Amino acid sequence: MEFLVASGIGVLTAAGIYLVLRLRTFPVIVGTALLTYAVNVFLFASGRLTVGAPPILTDAERYADPLPQALVLTAIVISFGMTAVVVVIALGAYLGSDDDHVDEQEGALDTARKLESAE
């Protein structure tokens, strides 16, 4: 199971990093989403992998660590909110400049200035 989870995190991270390094906004946002999934699974696994164990401290030897589960919940909420924000801002930038490159494009900026001064 460890191998499966570890390679899952690895594949998600690799795909995320590849997409983040792309030129345009949409793949980059998908990439950050993949990275946040990877980190969520990673956080979950940081409390050791257990199956069918209660998430509380009892006299029993085996238990599932509940703290990473709380951390993952927080991380999921935050990353979901952040992804929504970046989608909105990126959409605003794309509609304003008719260009969805992440980095500054000289020509595109000129167009943006023209559009702004025309308004």
Add this chain to the structure above:
Amino acid sequence: MSHWIVTPVVLPAMLAAIIVLLCRHHPVLQRIFALAGSGALLAVAIGLFVQASGGTITLYQLGDWQAPFGIVLVADRLSTLLVLLTAVLSIFVLLHAIGTGWDQRGRHFHALFQFQLMGVMGAFLTGDLFNLFVFFEVLLIASYGLMIHSGGTKRTQAGTQYVLYNLLGSTLFLFALGTLYAETGTLNMADLANRVAQIAPENSAGIRTAAVLLVIVFAIKAAIAPVHFWLPASYAEAPGPVAALFAIMTKVGAYAIIRVYTLVFPPELELTQGLLEMWLLPLALIGLAVGMIGVLGAVRLDRMVTFAVIGSMGMLTAAVALFTAEGISAALYYIVHSTLATAALFLIVDLVEEHRGSRGAELSTAPPIPGNSILAGMFFVAAIAMAGLPPLSGFLGKLLILDAAFDSPLVVWTWAVILGTSLVSVVGFSRAGSTVFWKAAEWEERMEAASDDPATQMDNVATTPEAPARPQPILPLVTIGGLIGLIVLYTIFSGPVSRTMTATAEQLFSPEPYISTVLDTPGKEIDYHGDYEEDGDGGEDHADEDQGAGSGDHGAAAETDGDTAEEAH
């Protein structure tokens, strides 16, 4: 248990909610609430600072849960110093935003401003690493809103980059926290300090990875050399007052480096020996050089100031990277100075940009703007402070850093880069000042002299109508003057100030009182109604740490506690 420590977090949070929900359509009420809130925040910050200045470390247990099970806020010298700095900065920035009318150019400026303050204050006060992450996110999400305040395509594009970069930084932060938790089973900083010290050297791979991941995350926030690229575009495109407020945000990264690498991974710890010494100082020097060369090469005033920010962060990190008490104390002196100087410069540039019409912040000569001579004088003083020329505090801070670097193996490089970049930045600032202010004053004379020449006349006709004749509002000038007065005061009182900083650094380098205050203060008594015995409350804190929320049964304290914990989660 005194509740004052949590006030800097709760007060802005409540105010932001009030501003959004109740005074949405009442700009005057918004301003009154925001100003009153910032004033109260300043009073509380002064109180906390005075309380901690005697060397006492005050602990606040959210929900009354004992650390490391619950989240704690800790007010020691370093935290309260930075809380006070933030409160002071926020007053000036708020007054400037109101005076220039920036706050009415889009919606929810004041609410976002308060949320930003809440995040910064929380990041400075928290004693828990995951909580630090949460407060980072609070301050970031507020900063996204502030950064694209009043809109515009260029600003939104820069905002997209900024958000994406910080999203990646946050993801990396979570990876670092996961590694740290997997290795130690705790995220409370004091508890971490104890547990990291117990890790055997042969099992150190994971913890060393976590240590390096964390410093990369904080370096992104602090804009240290190879990960500084997000800063110029976003700070230059942000509205002036917002950029001035952001002057404290890079310092949050620097604060986190100082805190974690004196408390959790102290320099004498064998486990992480040689991890940072190798490359943090050279990178800081590279950042300093990049920043100051950027000041020289910038073609716009706002870009110039952003590169000055990168340079000053490089200088600051160079002092931190020495990891000695002298280095940290010099860095702390420099933190306060550079925050005030950067904020003043951003506000001045904002006024210049406002009044130059379509020329904006370009580094070119234009007709003089209203209040040209006053602004020129203030730019002169702020630039002297930023470039580190005598007699202002930038010079003293630089001297302290040079002095602290004396025992470093890289002393020659440090001295050479710091002194060389000073010269470069002086040239850059004086070129900008003379182009924008000095030549502008001669503009009218030249225009009269050249009126016979049809070519230049055409040129003049093309440019002069853009110059707006609006008079300069008084309030922004007063706030900038106040900031500059503060820098002068800071220089005059640098004797007592640097003694305070030395005491702060000494407190950081003897963390035992901090650790014992956090871990040994008892929390609330818990009645175990279940059938298992209370056997797991001493060492086995694998179980429940961040359980502060929802403990609403604690009398008078319950309301504030529950609110903060909810915000924090």
